[in-house]
Amino acid sequence: MTSENAANGTARRIALVVAYDGTDYAGFQSQVGTPTIQDELEKAIARLTGTPSRVRGASRTDAGAHACGQVVDFTTESELAESVFVRALNYYLPEAIRVTSASDAPPEFHSRYDAAHREYRYSILNREVASPLLRRTHHLETAPLELANIQRAATSLLGIRDFRRIAAPYPADRSTVRKVLRWEANRHPSIPDVITIDCAANGFLRHQIRRANAVLVEIGKGKLPIHAMAETLVGRLPNQHRIRTLPAKGLCLKSVHYPDYHHLFDPKVADKHETH
The missing domain is CATH 3.30.70.660 (Pseudouridine synthase I, catalytic domain, C-terminal subdomain)
Structure with missing residues (x-):
């Protein structure tokens, strides 16, 4: 959390770049009674921060599809450093899902609607x-x-x-x-x-x-x-x-591009999924 947010006790918005093998999942978007990428991310965030957070994704990938550059965002009042989010979320996530980077994003950032x-x-x-x-x-x-x-x-x-x-x-x-x-x-x-x-x-x-x-x-x-x-x-x-x-x-899904937020993301993260 930024020092300003910490002082005010306000929430911060975190943007993650996520890679996953989607073989055993019913797609990205949350569904009742079946495992999804969104559900796994939300469970890991809740275990780490102690409070539930709703995750928004840049793309609703299909059941069985993969990603090496999916972008998601959520709000939290946690004061953990960006690097800690990466290490700790990966501890709680299944091996098929990995966070490759975490960044503090502006409050108005929307992973889906701001994507060019x-x-x-x-x-x-x-x-x-x-x-x-x-x-x-x-x-x-x-x-x-x-x-x-x-x-x-x-x-x-x-x-x-x-x-x-x-x-x-x-x-x-x-x-x-x-x-x-x-x-x-x-x-x-x-x-x-x-x-x-x-x-x-x-x-x-x-x-x-x-x-x-x-x-x-x-x-x-x-x-x-x-x-x-x-x-x-x-x-x-x-x-x-x-x-x-x-x-x-x-x-x-290789990558998502944000001209107004290019400083938050490194497009090279999209080159990490075997031959993808």
Whole structure:
């Protein structure tokens, strides 16, 4: 707690960067009767500070999805130093969840609404034999994928686009237009059998990334033409209702960006989740 807050006895806002293996969790957001990342964080904070705190997250990652740069915030009257929050919360948290940094944030900071954009990575192991070491974090595709075709098709996703036709059902009165800054596919530099698909946008709809990448995978297999990605966005792809949703385990939230609060976060924390 800052000296001013300590003197006044007022609450402070703490921002955490969190990494987790989401395999055994029903997503980030709290749910009744099932383990979630938010619940585990709130339990650890309560055990450390002695009082309950409500955690807000920058992204509501899906069940089974991972993060190496999730940002959360909460208020507390605890006077513990930032470094103590990191060490002590990690003591109380399960091994699948780790706090990588803690910072005092301004009272008005909101991890979700102040985010300018979020970056995700989807990891695909493209070979015939699965990897015991990557099975929790990489989706296996045994058919050969033509990377160049995936890269060309992914350009159709850039810019300001309406993703209603490719995401999970969304209320008709709410906008499904998002600004995509990046959607790139590459081979991992040290694991040639791994293809990574990185995307960044001012926001993502539920299942948007996993369904768009499913179309890209079919293009990479040669089962769909390169222009199929653009046709999917406008609802002109034949049998579009049959588009699958890739498994959540390949998805990892890499980082969240805050232009007005860049001093609080180090984007390099997003490079710590195995090949993510």
